[in-house]
Amino acid sequence: MSSNSNVSRRQFLKTTTAAAGLMAAPMFIPASAFGANERILTGHIGxxxxxxxxxxxxxxxxxxxCDVDSKHAQAAAKTVLDKKNREVEIYGDYRKVLDRKDIDAVVVSTPDHWHALTTIHACEAGKxxxxxxxxxxxxxxxxxxxxxxRSNKRIVQTGSMQRSAANFRHACELVRNGYIGKVHTVHVGLANTNDPGKLPADSDAPSNLDYDFWLxxxxxxPYNEKRVHYNFRFWWDYSGGxxxxxxxxxxDIAHWGLGKDDSGPLSVEATEVKFHPEMAHEVPEACRITYDYGDGVKMIVGQGQKDIQMGTRxxxxxxxxxxxRGVFKASDEGLQSMKLKDSDIRLIESNNHHQNFLDCMASRELPICxxxxxxxxxxxxxxxxxxCRLGRKIAWDPVSEKISGDAEAAEMTHRAHRAPYVLG
Structure with a gap:
């Protein structure tokens, strides 16, 4: 991301188009051509x-x-230097990373509101x-x-790394194969919202942060120290609590165990929703949300609910x-050590989420997430x-991916992007 916050729309689109145009030349050589992923090079955005x-x-x-905060970028470069005794290039503009023909993949760890643009532009650039x-x-x-x-034939792994942990996989395989009978309810427990304390007054951004590009x-x-970096996740413009x-x-684990990776609920209804009384952050501090999948299965997501533990039940x-994480409990103690039968459904096995991504770069098979x-x-x-935000039940069609009967809710499935940082 750029050290110059005054990026014009023409400059932004020109650079993006140039990056996309590089697709005409082969930018990616499968790692399998070299063996053991030795030739894969990565760029890190955020x-x-x-x-x-x-x-x-x-x-x-x-x-x-690459980072819009120069302190973050410099510290990351120092990490590589200290641990691997070599230097890496430092950028403030992610498009310059995408312009490099030697980079095969990028790792996007920005705040959520930047995920789409960086990922889409990377795919268009052949990464x-x-x-x-x-x-x-x-x-x-x-x-x-x-x-x-899909259109650029890229491998994109989502960082939901619990899929690459043996206890989660074993739980989902047991559920898929009926070892607890027909599932009718799934409880999903969320952590409490971090209390940021009193929201301070807005101020000027520090010189090390290109705040306009961060936005x-x-x-x-206006810049506020309680809305950036870790705290971004508690503000609707940047995340969802x-x-x-x-x-x-x-x-993600609930969907994996229920076999609903390609579908979704038919209705969603939030109750018992509580927000911070002084709006020190915008997202809910407590809620109880019921998802109905239309097949007799309901998922109840709870935050601040005594009967719902953190994790998936x-x-x-x-x-x-x-x-x-690190926990597996079953009503039948024998389930933890149970071996699946040859005829049972087996899920993709990965014991290292990042390595699974590299392996799939080589094989061109879809990654585990x-x-x-x-x-x-x-x-x-x-x-x-x-x-939660509207205080009413939502009807959802997972095939058309549309909300029905509620124009206000349907409008919230997308959001206008500030120019020049727009989706195509």
Missing amino acids: VGGMGRGNLGKFLDKAVAV DVYCEKPLSLTINEGRKMVEAA GPAKVR QMTNWGAHHI FIGDKGEIYVN DVEVGHRTATACHLGNIS
Whole structure:
């Protein structure tokens, strides 16, 4: 992202078009041509908290780091230098990373409101993409990301890395194969919203942050230290609170276990919604949201609900399974060590989410949390937030991907992007 915040629409579109035009020449050589992923090179867009963590998984392949906060970018470059004794290029403008012909893939760890543009432009530039969860800021963005990945034949992995943990996979395989009977209810528990304390007065942005480019497609509003970096996730312009933060993890596991990676609910209804009394942040602090899938299965997402634990609980007519990070509990103790039969459904096995992405770059097979999967999970999160914000039930068609009978709710499935940071 640029050190010059005064990017004109013409300059932005000219640069983007140039990057997309490079697709005429072969920019990606499958890693399988060289063996063991040795020749894959990565660029990293957004290298703050989660971005630094993702960088650590690709240290041997990273050749470029990019951030609108120069301190983040410099610290990330120092990490590579300290751990690998080599320098990487530092950028403030992600389009310059996409212009590099030697880079095969980018890792997108920006705030959520930048996920769509960076991912779509990367696909158009011939790069494969590892994009942090939640995949999108809106439902419309997510569908456009899927379309960009498919039309440009790109591998796009969503960073919902719980799919690459053995306990989550085992739980979902047991559920899929009926070991707890017919599932009728799934509980998904969210973390409480971080209390930011009293919102300070707006101020000038620090010199190390290109704030206008940080805002990007979001509407212009004054800088406030409680709305940027980690705290971005608690403001509607940039994210969707703990629903899109932890919900993107635990709803993802619910969909995996229920076999609904390519579908979604028919209705969504939020109740018991509470917001911060002084609006120190915009997103809910508590809620209870019921998703009806139309086949006898209901998913209840709870934040601040005593009966719903953080994680995912599958409840069937013959038993229950609860799974969370490092946790597997079942009503039948034997389920934890149970071996599947040869005839049972087996799910994709991955024990390393980042390596799965690299492996799929080589094989060109869809990764364990493909862009379509990430989009469907994010869609459920966005629908829950729409119901919370409007205070009413939402009817959803997962085939047409449209809200019916509610024009105001339907309008919230997309959002205008500030020029020149617009979706095509």
